[in-house]
Amino acid sequence: MKTRLTERFEIEHPVLLSGMSWISTPEMVAAVCNAGGLGILATGVLSGDDTRDYIRRARELTDRPFAANTTLYFPGAERNAQILLDEKVPVVNYSLGKGDWICEAVHAYGGKVIATVTTHKHAKAAMRDGADALIVTGYEAGGHGGAVTSLVLVPAIADAVEIPVIAAGGFADGRGLAAALALGADGIAMGTRFMNTTESPVHDSAKQMSIAKTVQDTIYTNRVDGLPARVAKNTGAARLMRSRFGLLAAIKNSREIARMLGFPWAKLAAGILLSGPKKSMQMARMANGFTAFRVGTTEGDQRRGVLPLGQVTGLVNDTPSAAEVVTRVVAEAEEICGKLVNK
Ligand SMILES: Cc1cc2nc3c(=O)[nH]c(=O)nc-3n(C[C@H](O)[C@H](O)[C@H](O)COP(=O)(O)O)c2cc1C
Structure with missing residues (x-):
């Protein structure tokens, strides 16, 4: 499936694996990239050495473009971000901070940048700072999402920026991808759906x-x-x-x-x-x-622990492989788009 996102990031399908701590490992990321999507390595809870190892392992497991994230607000994030730059990670995804220096450094080695945002103000700022695409995260999302639903936030931000928008929060199947495209997005990122896949290292x-x-x-x-x-x-x-x-x-x-x-x-x-x-x-x-x-x-201790989980959990009913998720979501979306057009 081709969109502005697949063209700009040289991937086959407009489907991203969200960066999830302890889950978006090199193996998960490579599984999604090898299936034609784009996986985002999560580095928020990693030491500098582990961040470097994760990047190198991802490189061994896939020869396709992959991404790695940095949440600039967190301790250790700037150090890990610098490692992403030193390692020339093909796509850097940043959130919760000013990313102009990241965009400049990544573009200097020919990479691409995706900023994650939940408001108009941050979307505009990220575009000015040089981001090549935005992940726009709505209220439905597992983990930290915005206060506005994806149904409203995605088209509003898609109208306000000229760069590709990736809708996140509430997407788990081809209906979601087709809807996101209809809302003006160029692709989707999924966390909750990919968390429940055979490669996911999350507790059973x-x-x-x-x-x-x-x-x-x-x-x-x-x-x-x-x-x-x-x-x-x-x-x-x-x-x-x-x-x-x-x-x-x-x-x-x-x-x-x-x-x-x-x-x-x-x-x-x-x-x-x-x-x-x-x-x-x-x-x-x-x-x-x-x-x-x-x-x-x-x-997996649900009495002491807390699990980030999106509303879309209600649409997740099985544990397929990550590649199966990518191909299924794209095939369903293509069928739906065809039906909508041919009605
Ligand atoms: C289990 C789980 C762990 C997550 N961990 C992180 C994280 O460490 N950092 C982060 O920025 N977002 C994290 N998220 C949020 C995802 O990156 C993404 O924004 C969200 O999953 C998208 O919404 P969805 O769950 O409806 O697909 C997590 C989400 C889930 C479900």
Whole structure:
């Protein structure tokens, strides 16, 4: 299937694997890229060495273009972003920060940049900064999504920018891809759908949960890590919603984060404190959210953990391979588009 996105990024199909921590690994990314889509490696919870290893492993597993993400707001993100640039990752995806320096460096080595946005203001800013495409994430999305539904946000931003738009949040099948194209998008990115695939390293309980849950079974809340996020309705989320913020837990959890990111804890803590009281508080909340997300995703403990999950979980009923998802979504969309035109 050809769109502005496939042309610009030299991929076969306008289907992206979203960057999901602990899930969008080199194996997952390569499976999607080898099926003609574009996979985004998640680097948010990786040390510098692991980020480099992930990129190199992805390169071994696919000779197609692949992407890697950086969430600029998080500790360690600028260091990991610099590694993406040093390694000349073909497509860099950034969010929650100013990406002009990323666009400049990536374009200098001939790569492409995708910015993830949830508002008009950030969409316009990313276009001015030089992004080659935008992922526009609506309210339906698992994890951190916008406050406006994809049905409204995608066409509004598609009208406001001249670069390709990738719709995210609420897409799981060919109906979704066809609808996104009709809304003015040039492709879709999927998280919840790809989380439940044979290659996905998420804990099996999360896969089962994504099959069992209906479209009503998620919550949109800022009580997990301080930013609005959509998560599965489970015991862990209910406990977090009731509990008060715990500073001691945040200190303990920040030690785990420092270990994962490969920073001395004192350096991480000093960096956060120097960023001012408001951001320090936000980071303390994030530390608690981070551990809840890790437990829900990798340990599958849904009593202690929290699992990011999109509303579209209600449309996910099986565990196919990642390649099957790509080919199925595209085949369904082509059939639907043909029927709509020939009516
Ligand atoms: C299990 C899971 C983990 C996620 N982890 C991250 C993450 O670490 N960083 C991030 O920016 N977004 C994360 N997301 C959000 C996705 O990148 C994407 O925006 C979202 O899944 C799209 O909506 P959908 O779930 O309806 O497909 C995650 C989503 C899911 C379902």
